[in-house]
Amino acid sequence: MDGFDRVLCVHAHPDDESLWTGGTLARFAEQNVNTRVLTCTDGHLADAERLPHRIDELREALRILAAGEPRVLAPGADWANELTREIRSYRPNLVITYDAFGIYGHPDHIGTHRATLAAIEASAHTQIEPGSPWAIDELWLATLTERPDITIDVHPWLDTKWKAVRAHTSEFERGARINAFLDVAVRNEVLGTERFQQRHMHHSPELCCCSFY
């Protein structure tokens, strides 16, 4: 986990950053790595009344995780285009998102995975505008599969992670599945470890042989 200057986490919903990557974000912050979270949806498009609350909750969670200000895509935005813009302006060494199954099959998570992979490729391509090409070094895909490449024991940061999860008050209030984590044993078991598939990205924006893959 060493050697990264900037880490971008791409998630679908407010609360996923804390649930699936909160310990990793807290650990990076402790190492003075700059971290940022981009959230593709506001969580519940049908419930406009809750929207300001969810963004405020996300802001508080990110404050706890020292991961900057909320960045939430507008409804109807082209996720891959917006992510390409974000990658080129932030220039992360590591991007983290969900695995191809969206961790547990959620369609927004799967859509986020696909948009992120498309954006990583587009960002590195010299002929795509606007902005200067940027190639990331590594991609981590959050997963619950049996054989992850990276397993991070986040128990040392579990208090911080849990505070960030709890910042999403309205999710608990609406009786979402997140309430299962109020049980300490479940919390330790599920949230105490973060698992990722690791992909090394070998392309370089300087070498425009990119048309061969």
Ligand SMILES: [Zn+2]
């Ligand atoms: Zn989600």
